Amino acid sequence: xxxxxxxxxxxxxxxxxxxxxxxxxxxxxxxxxxxxxxxxxxxxxxxxxxxxxxxxxxxxxxxxxxxxxxxxxxxxxxxxxxxxxxxxxxxxxxxxxxxxxxxxxxxxxxxxxxxxxxxxxxxxxxxxxxxxxxxxxxxxxxxxxxxxxxxxxxxxxxxxxxxxxxxxxxxxxxxxxxxxxxxxxxxxxxxxxxxxxxxxxxxxxxxxxxxxxxxxxxxxxxxxxxxxxxxxxxxxxxxxxxxxxxxxxxxxxxxxxxxxxxxxxxxxxxxxxxxx
Numbered sequence: 001x002x003x004x005x006x007x008x009x010x011x012x013x014x015x016x017x018x019x020x021x022x023x024x025x026x027x028x029x030x031x032x033x034x035x036x037x038x039x040x041x042x043x044x045x046x047x048x049x050x051x052x053x054x055x056x057x058x059x060x061x062x063x064x065x066x067x068x069x070x071x072x073x074x075x076x077x078x079x080x081x082x083x084x085x086x087x088x089x090x091x092x093x094x095x096x097x098x099x100x101x102x103x104x105x106x107x108x109x110x111x112x113x114x115x116x117x118x119x120x121x122x123x124x125x126x127x128x129x130x131x132x133x134x135x136x137x138x139x140x141x142x143x144x145x146x147x148x149x150x151x152x153x154x155x156x157x158x159x160x161x162x163x164x165x166x167x168x169x170x171x172x173x174x175x176x177x178x179x180x181x182x183x184x185x186x187x188x189x190x191x192x193x194x195x196x197x198x199x200x201x202x203x204x205x206x207x208x209x210x211x212x213x214x215x216x217x218x219x220x221x222x223x224x225x226x227x228x229x230x231x232x233x234x235x236x237x238x239x240x241x242x243x244x245x246x247x248x249x250x251x252x253x254x255x256x257x258x259x260x261x262x263x264x265x266x267x268x269x270x271x272x273x274x275x276x
Contacts, residue, residue, distance in 0.1 A: 004149035010066035013073035014039035024153030038062035129155030132169030171260035
């Protein structure tokens with residue numbers, strides 16, 4: 001079976017997410033010389049060249065010897081980038097991390113059939129990402145494993161059962177980091193209002209978030225059970241959680257994620273329409 005560590009991998013687009021994947025792959029043992037990045041921005045190419053990867057602004061040359069091609073461009077330039085490459089992907093696995101780009105859109109633009117769609121998230125920048133993956137049945141088990149290996153360089157990989165579920169992945173984990181940052185902001189602000197120095201409130205909040213996540217990951221208990229374990233009857237935690245309940249925080253979170261899912265669906269449709 002092909003391993004990501006002995007493949008030639010090309011990135012079309014060298015932005016933050018591409019750089020995270022490149023760094024993760026190199027740290028896992030992929031020789032930098034097996035990576036080629038095509039990007040129109042000279043500063044981006046210079047930065048990547050410092051990692052000893054091949055850089056170019058010629059997309060056709062970049063994909064020529066690639067086994068795997070990762071699309072990492074902005075949605076609004078997807079069509080203009082891919083149309084000149086149509087028909088050049090025989091024998092290549094495509095991994096698209098382009099937000100809102102459905103597989104059918106990628107296939108129509110490239111003429112390719114081996115396409116994996118991925119919804120990553122920004123913690124990939126620190127190798128703790130959560131990636132939702134989907135592919136049609138035309139993508140075989142070897143290609144799925146290869147895609148998993150590439151994305152695993154920056155975090156967790158989970159395959160979903162339908163492309164529609166990518167919109168749910170977008171709502172939960174794609175946009176998810178912002179929800180936790182929002183909670184952190186609010187806790188830091190509250191800590192300051194309670195009399196704590198901002199640095200103290202920030203340090204306590206961030207370490208608490210990290211610790212809670214580690215507990216949830218490593219414990220055999222569910223998050224609900226862990227919450228109950230911390231909540232003593234008539235105690236301080238219960239007093240705070242009762243305020244959350246009165247404000248219907250749980251219901252509002254569900255409404256918010258549904259709104260994110262709906263917007264993800266709309267953006268995918270808009271991108272599909274714009275590339276026709």
